[in-house]
Amino acid sequence: MSGRGTYASPPCMAADVDPAYVDPFGVDPEQAHDVARWRRAERARLAGLRERLGRAGRAQVSDRIGQHLERVLGDRGVRRGCVLSGYWPIKGEPDLRPALAGLHRAGVTIALPVVETRAAPLVFRRWTPGTKVVRGDWNIPVPPPEADVLTPDIALAPCLGWDGACFRLGWGGGYFDLTLAVLVPRPVTIGVALSGARLHTIFPQPHDIPLDLILTEDGVAATRTGI
Numbered sequence: 001m002s003g004r005g006t007y008a009s010p011p012c013m014a015a016d017v018d019p020a021y022v023d024p025f026g027v028d029p030e031q032a033h034d035v036a037r038w039r040r041a042e043r044a045r046l047a048g049l050r051e052r053l054g055r056a057g058r059a060q061v062s063d064r065i066g067q068h069l070e071r072v073l074g075d076r077g078v079r080r081g082c083v084l085s086g087y088w089p090i091k092g093e094p095d096l097r098p099a100l101a102g103l104h105r106a107g108v109t110i111a112l113p114v115v116e117t118r119a120a121p122l123v124f125r126r127w128t129p130g131t132k133v134v135r136g137d138w139n140i141p142v143p144p145p146e147a148d149v150l151t152p153d154i155a156l157a158p159c160l161g162w163d164g165a166c167f168r169l170g171w172g173g174g175y176f177d178l179t180l181a182v183l184v185p186r187p188v189t190i191g192v193a194l195s196g197a198r199l200h201t202i203f204p205q206p207h208d209i210p211l212d213l214i215l216t217e218d219g220v221a222a223t224r225t226g227i
Contacts (some may be wrong), residue, residue, distance in 0.1 A: 069099050084156070109130065124149065
């Protein structure tokens with residue numbers, strides 16, 4: 001759906017702003033601090049995993065994930081007019097912009113998440129390969145303010161790490177979870193990750209919301225029960 005939103009939030013990068021970030025919703029403060037410390041260490045390790053792939057390796061992974069994404073969307077009956085939220089790749093994330101451009105040509109409406117207001121759900125602005133992007137928070141390219149605001153039917157979420165229950169380890173802000181908590185209807189959520197970034201668990205906290213499936217360079221790696 002199109003319209004004008006009134007709120008948005010950063011794309012899960014609060015840990016870059018506040019390295020001491022601790023989940024405020026944790027039931028046990030000591031346990032929450034332990035999980036926060038563990039997650040910070042894992043983020044550093046997993047970011048290094050991406051870096052060691054090198055530019056060529058990351059390009060190959062991105063291409064393979066893009067091919068799997070097109071098959072997954074085809075299997076789910078995604079067609080002209082569906083709204084899919086992608087993302088602008090940062091910090092070695094898989095670059096799915098070529099796949100998004102192909103979906104746009106096939107008639108799928110593409111949106112990107114944008115920060116309009118801190119500490120609030122994300123807003124999704126319409127994007128096309130010809131959109132002249134502007135610099136948003138953390139200098140991330142985003143569609144301009146005049147772009148239509150959309151409600152996604154499907155949302156892609158880049159993952160630093162992931163587990164078999166489809167929980168996602170992101171950059172630490174929890175904003176994607178905050179957005180999912182208020183989107184009605186909730187979109188189908190697809191985590192985009194490296195196969196080697198699988199964790200036994202992310203030690204989910206009360207604010208963590210599982211995704212519907214995890215997609216890696218090897219294909220669908222995990223699916224939430226009942227999806």
